[in-house]
Amino acid sequence: MKAKFLIPLLLFVVLVAFLAIGLNRDPHEVPSPLINKPAPAFDIPQLEQANKTFSPESMKGQVWILNVWASWCVACREEHPVLVEFANSGQAPLIGLDYKDQRADALSMLSKQGNPYRLSGFDANGRVGIDYGVYGVPETYVIDKAGIIRFKQIGPVTREILNQTIYPLLTELKKS
Amino acid sequence: MRMLFSIFLCLLCLQNVFANDAAPLADDPVVEQRLISISEEMRCLVCQNESLAGSRSDLANDLRREIRTLIKEGKSDDQIRSFMVERYGDFVLYRPPVKPITWLLWIGPFVILLMGVGVLFSYLRRRNEAPAAKALSAQDNQKMDALLAMVDKHDKGGDHG
16 A cells, blocks of 8 residues: 555656656767668769879778868867877778868868878768768768778767777777 | 947948848749758758758758759659668658657557556546445444434524524
């Protein structure tokens, strides 16, 4: 009989638990449907050498990272030093995708803050970004040897994400 | 003060001079109509509470341009919807498709409603089950007689009642 009075309390606790989980989730982090799907193909001019193009096809057989960035993006500036560190670690080639940017602005940002990218594709109108489901820069994709997207980071890559997720994933993917 | 006010008025008028012309509407109203009907059913991922049709974000602009191209290429509404879902997931749709992962979303409210109705009925049934008529013991009868007798006496004795 006494236990009956606890039912509303229990229901309330369950409700609070749901709300607490809901509040702590970032609604902007939408799970990407591209995980475990082939990285969409593209062939676009490079940022530094406009007469050359870059296509993900050329990275087949390697585990690599595609980082979507832009000189106008504030969070990218925050992320930049982490990427430079990552590039210095030599764990995997880092390719940039300069998203809806001005060439001169992008180049000046790289010369001021260092260039972590082996090269950057220049996605002037954001068409490649649409194929990759980009909706907020920066976004980062880990792509395996077969060209399958294995991980996507929405928002800046931090040292914690590098250490806890990306490095272990790279080691695992390089084995296969 | 009046001076300041008139300067302000002039500035306001000037604003109109500098304002841009309205962006030209797409040449094909049929395409535009379909664009609107498709994109009203889609969420803008940058401003999640806006539809793709209503959002002024850059991405929404690009996506509308993309949808317009697809329409002109002769793609069906379903093809365009799957183009968007392949890239941004079911989240982009305001009406998520019915499939195992969204079952809870679709039928959850009805399950909870049924549970509520169940609880209500069991409560009502319990309340209507009249407590079994209880036979009064001899002691109870005596007590009641005594009380009634008291009431009687009181009524007769007093002039109010």
